[in-house]
Amino acid sequence: MARLNDDAQWIVLMGFLVSFSFFFLALVINQSTVVGQTTAESVIEFPKNDIRDVRSVIHQSLNVASPVFNDVESDIKIISMNRKSSVVNYSFFSAANATYIQIHYNNGVTEYNENWTIV
Amino acid sequence: MVKNDGGQLYTIEGFAAGLIMVITAYLVVNATSVYTAGDTHINDMQLEALGSDALKMMDVAPNSTNSETPLQRIITGLNPQDREEFKTLFLKYTNTSGSGPLHDIQFNASYSCRDSNDIIQNVPITNSRELTGGEHVVRATKWVIVDKGCYTAAARDRAVLVEVLLWRD
Amino acid sequence: MTDDSGTLSIDFIAGFTIFLLAFIWVLSMIPGLLVNLQGYTIDYDAVAYRTGVILVEDPGWPASPPWESQQNFSVTRFGLAITRDTPNILSQEKVDRFFSDTSVYGAFAYPDDYHQRVIFGDYPYRFNISLLDVETNELQSVGDVVPEGYGYIRRVVKIKGLSNATVDAPLYKNPDNNVTTHEFSILVNNSGLKDQKNPAYEIDPARDQIMVNITNLRSSLDDSAINITLTKINVYKVDAGILSLVRTFNTPYIDGNSSTTQPPVEVKENVSLKFSPAFFDILNAGNSPVYINLSFNLNSPSRFLNNTWTSPFSYDYNPAHVTQPRLRDAMVEVAVW
Known part of the structure; x- marks a missing residue:
């Protein structure tokens, strides 16, 4: 922060909000690639x-x-x-x-x- | 507006934060398009299905009056013309395309048989290009019963496994 | 200086605007991200693969009598394979019906009818299914124009063609020249046809159309000025050793006409008989032999096509007089988006 100061809590709060939303977004994206892998992979794996x-x-x-x-x-x-x-x-x-x-x-x-x- | 320059650092901080968020969002969006690891498996799946289909269709005689399928004839004879026929047939099946995308598929074919000492021998049939080791290949196989032993043409039925490695150029 | 009251006016608005813009931009990206990922690169290919497998390796449902000879609403699943045990070998009748042969029951509607019977799933996928006959280079397809970015699968298949027989009339003349009514009978020996165990080469009148072309009728006459009338075509079935008249066949093609004519009818050169699977289904012949008798009338006595004095023309596996079903190369492509 610019100075030791407890103002601008909004920005900090929003920062948290955004970082959490990115976190969940990353989770969802991660899941979807796993799904894709198993669909195509299981086709190959099943003899x-x-x-x-x-x-x-x-x-x-x-x-x-x-x-x-x-x-x-x-x-x-x-x-x-x-x-x-x-x-x-x-x-x-x-x-x-x-x-x-x-x-x-x-x-x-x-x-x-x-x-x-x-x- | 009150003449006051005390908030300047906050303004710069705000811009910096905004910029960082924009860059982060851009990175996330960009990264995901490279992130689809499932893609390669889909290609493998399509290639494997196509290769097995091609081998399967080579092992079907067009008519009930044919005593041998094209694949059986090729393995039994295995002279240069037969090898060439294998290449022509296989590429015809894999590279014909109707309304879909064109594929440039290369292959390397061989068959495995069991010799008198129960050792598995691998006999090359033909290839459309030498395998250099850098390709991402998938394997398609087909069982065939032919009048042929391993190497020596003993005139008795044996089961051999035709193996084809396929890759896209 | 401890006074930071300047932050609350323009600076705050500027900062918050940038933040909001970035946030809205990210939010608007989220659906796009998910569609990109789960959408076409992964799910569409899987659906295309599944559709390909159903079409190429499954005979469809109902199986007996087969779906291709049923009403549209009775068809629950499309499948083009001739049997469950012969993957990649497609039936001509099924292929024709699938690509909307409207001759008997009206076309299947795109996309709903196809979606319910072969694509499946809740998502309203668009698709294009095409079949390329490699020999004739003929492309049949159902569906939309394919856009950029779609799931795709290609299957190499063979289509089991239809069998047919050509009867060259002069070869089946009777020796007696003083007759005006002549009979020619064709035998479809159902139990004999079952001898071919491989369904890929089997002649099965209840599944595949069979066709008999009788040609060169005039050259079998003693005098080419005689008028020939095809009076009737009777169909007999042998049941428990008793030969009984089952029905008449009223749809022969006369002299290369594209539509059928009900006998009695005057014939000049040739008669074509196409027996659809439905025809044999109704006969319900099972393993019992079926005889098809053509009766001809001449306006003056002559020798003519007639095999009552010898044996009936047998529709069987003898390649000398019946063109056997032949497998020809084809390619099935499925695109889903």
Whole structure:
């Protein structure tokens, strides 16, 4: 202050007011960027395409003849582990006129299990 | 007006305070436009969706009479023409634009397979530009079952993982 | 000097004015700040992404009978994929209906009808959804002109085209030349069509239009001066082993006309039959075979298109006589602001 003086309290009060409003403004802005990050990030993080892809390759692999079938199964499991850091496991059995498949997928963040019937 | 010069310092203080507030407000307004860290993730999301879509569409045969999809044919053959076809197809899918903005997308494609010792090998397919390390890349992958072992063309079905790194120029 | 009474007049007013101006300016900036941040760079892209996923990976609701063959008010969600398990493969019928095929039920209104069924959310987003057919370079779109600064997503897709069959009449002539009434029957074997397990290549008359073009009728006659009359088109269904007449088909396209003509009608060269999914929906044929019989009358006896002496023309997966559904490249773009 210009002098030791207890006048001009208005200015000090307004100063407080403005600084508080900036503080809250900063808080709100901060929140909104966090929201934006999580929306786009969660889209990337959720392995929708990976699950769909694994599902379709497992479906395709059922048409592969039996001795080679085990190779394809190991391919899917081992390459998933190495290149996609995800655990993929599946088993199936064929009944009278349908095939039942159990799929397990886990990439550490998302876990997905499915029981799936192909007529 | 009373002739009095005692308040001058207060006037200067008032102007200074006003100036400081204006500058602060300006800084806050300016800073926030740089502050949108979410932007890069949105780009990544769009690029990843586009890359996965492109690979997915390359793995669809146009007709039920085709026994192989274009992607399976390319991986099985993998001669220079096949590599060139991969590049043409992939760039066609990623860079075609209707009413939206143009994209200049570059990529680097390879596939991973398992050899007889359970080691994962990575075989390059093609790229539109060498990866220098400075790019901000996203990865799109696609499983394919092909009549091909790792390196040697053993004529039996194997699952391989096609991986594409994409970035914008 | 302890007298500071000078502060209260002009100096105070000047200082307070500057403060107020700055304060008002900051206040007026606040809504702009929030719109900039939450608005287009973040939320709009997310909405565009969501809309893209719904359109490209979802078959829409109701699923059966599909939304594209229902009244506008019965449609609760648009989705262009042929099935849930075939993302990125779009149905031609759904695409046509989505981009306002007004032929049966009137157009969907922009933006309200689209907003409720595919964009969702409380905020009245504006949008532009377009589909570029890469092969024909045809661009279909719905929505406003895109401004600066919008959320955007692009999806690479394939459109499952429609199948059709062309019957070259001289190839299906009967050997007997002393006849004036001729019959040609087409078989749609629904259970046989189910053999194709991949929905991307399946011919499903209840989902996709099928079309039969009968051409070169005159060249199958012995004498090209004879008049041909298409008297009726009967549709039969086999139910529990019994063949029964279900209905007649009254909308053939005659000689390349753009509108349909109800038989009996005189035909010169060709007859086109387009069977919409609604037609097969009403038949409710399920797995039972459907026969479509065309009856022709000639004003003097001759050999003509007729397959009563052999087997009906089968609409199936034989590429030799039925052009199979083909997937063609396309691009869906969604812009939201």
